[in-house]
Amino acid sequence: MNPSAEYHLLELSSALFSNYAEKQRLVKLPTGEKMIYDGNGIPIFSNGTILVKTFYYFNDVRDTTLGKKVIETRLLIKSEGLWNVATYVWNDEQTDADLKLNGYDTQVSWTTLSGINRTIRYQVPNQNECISCHQLNSEVLPIGPKLRNLNIDVIRNNESINQLEHLQSLEILNDFDKSQVAKIPNYKSLNVTSVEKGRAYMEMNCAHCHSPSGWSRPARTGYDFRFETDISNTRILDNKDKIKEVLQSGEMPYLGTTVIDEEGVELVIEYINSL
Incomplete structure (x- = not known):
């Protein structure tokens, strides 16, 4: 799934480990709607919001131009105040993905940054497993896109910009002073304790x-x-x-x-x- 005028990239400071998979995160909001500041945590999303997370592996992490293997795309869709989950598994031709609610196991092979060839069993979660993790007070909710986890500098149009400011410039995040928002450190960074x-x-x-x-x-x-x-x-x-x-x-x-x-x-x- 490629970013478009409707789907917007989201990047996290720190992310959930998922068997060394790379992830692309997107958000789509209904026309005219914005994410609303609600402290350091998850912003308020309107009904009709779609959060998209696609899991993939570069064939060779040392040279990403050699292509990638897309495994699955997970959706969180908000309707009538509730978040619904759906997982789609991509076919071998990488042309289409089918809905899988009962989970799915597959093998994934890739070459690591250090040149090691790895093969692992990759497990796509079933619907109940998705719900088990994505809950707060027994209500299904997003996990990653907390404002404090989005409060980082990103590259957009070949320039570095704070991601919260960028989302505000796109008019998909309401206006507020980003200094109100804390930051979660990047646990992979060499510059944190x-x-x-x-x-x-x-x-x-x-x-x-x-x-x-x-x-x-x-x-x-x-x-x-x-x-x-x-x-x-x-x-x-x-x-x-x-x-x-x-x-x-x-x-x-x-x-x-x-x-x-x-x-x-x-x-x-x-x-x-x-x-």
């Missing part, structure tokens, strides 16, 4: 379930991995070994991955060991 990396990673990969308003099953464990939660209230300090164990074993994340995020786990362990 190990503490910021660790907390940002746990925010994007753990907190949608492990927070007081997340999926009821993990929420009952009492963890709170949201970035803004004070360390004393996260339960990290009392469960350092347990957290490291479930990450290193692949027990967590519970949904959404079939391989361990080796780099991500390493930075979380570095953070926990620093406490």
